[in-house]
Amino acid sequence: MSESAAGALPLLHVDEGLVVVDKPAGLAVHRSNLVGADEDYVIDRLRAQVEGPLYLAHRLDRATSGVLLVARSREIAAALGQQLMDRSVAKHYLAVVRGWPGKSGCIDHPLSGSSLKGPAKEARTRWRRLATVELPIAMGRYEQQRYALLRVEPETGRYQQIRRHFAHASHHLIGDTTHGRGDHNRLFRIHWSMHRLLLHARRLQFDHPADGRRMSVQAPLDASWQRVIQAFGWEAALAQEATDEN
Template sequence: MSAVETPSSIEEAQAPVQETLEVLYRDEHLIAVNKPSGLLVHRSMIDRHETRFALQIVRDQIGQYVYPVHRLDKPTSGILLLALSPEVARLMGEKFQAQDDVRKSYLAVVRGIPPEQGVIDYALKEKLDKIADKKAKQDKPPQEAITEYRRLQTVELPVQIDRYPASRYSLVEAHPITGRKHQIRRHMKHIAHPIIGDAKHGKGNHNRYFAENLDADRLLLHCKEMIFCHPVTGERLVICAGVDDVFGSLLERFGWNDSAVCAG
């Protein structure tokens, strides 16, 4: 005999499943989550019809308000650090603004083979969002922007995408010294090694090849590690975030898995 469904069990079965994000770190002052690619941090004029936001998801997940302290682009995945009070948000925001004891490490798959390591010192004009940056001064001169990077791995595919019979790509680790909007994406384009999957600053034919042939239909930029001193306790924190299935499958295909591990 089959079990009789009660009204309460039917309601539970039909109730929507609450979306949650992977929590990487949490205490009474801060929470860090692993933001997936394609998720906005907060409302933006970039996607006026978007209904999912990391701030809202985390707020509902932990049952209290959260406050952003740094930027993470919608197509970028990885560590998103949030404060649990306005006071801590201000303290942590000042750290990010001054780059005081804060070091972020990003993984990116780029077109071509850049130098083994380098420093990109190229000023960027700020790109403002009409909602998130509505209080910012609109006509700012280009701001100092510095990114350190090192090449971790390379691969050559026997396919002609541009004018060459083979196509070469690299896995790089980037450390933004300053925190300008889209800094890593714009800086990699500046040195002629755009990030794969970057619809705005990359190359469409390479992006399409990765999407159609390598199942990588996303910006291949991931914030994998963040090191900083806690704004309240002073403790040195090392937060790590693993890559998603899309990025992970690509790393495995190219034999680059070991390079995604945090140094600590």
């Protein structure tokens, strides 16, 4: 493993079977028809750091940051894929949305695939509200703006599920340039220099295919996230969420 590789990615866990990466926002996981031909990719950077074959066990949207699971053999990848299909992998995200959703709930709304066409399949996303803020900033017909910090747990893994589900519920994610609200995104860019989607894969829990032990891997928040957490006074709520998890 090369510590000096250009563009090296933070590695959260490494063993003979797995590599767990802290994926930065704005970096595509791999080449696809949804991104340009000359893009920078997680998998290419990782191959410069870690020797041997690598297989993506799951994926994150380009705009999303956080825990990304990579297998080091086809057998490990297949075992992790089966856990994902069985829904025994717990995926915990943090998100900032417009408005104040209820204290907890579940969005149960079928979604189509990555083409956004074709038949919709079952899709469920649970959330718990961790903190709120009301800002004295006039915009549109409102004199104040409300935002909430959520812990989000998708039960299924449809294309851009969290972003699409909260847009469906009219609680658009901040920084979402595809399904979000441009006026709220601009407000965050102007006041907090926020140029990213506020969706972070905070924690992934799964059974290690080699020995069955339950793994829990967490990715820290980047500087942009920290800036918003501090500006809104959400430090205590975030600390409490971590305590509740443990």
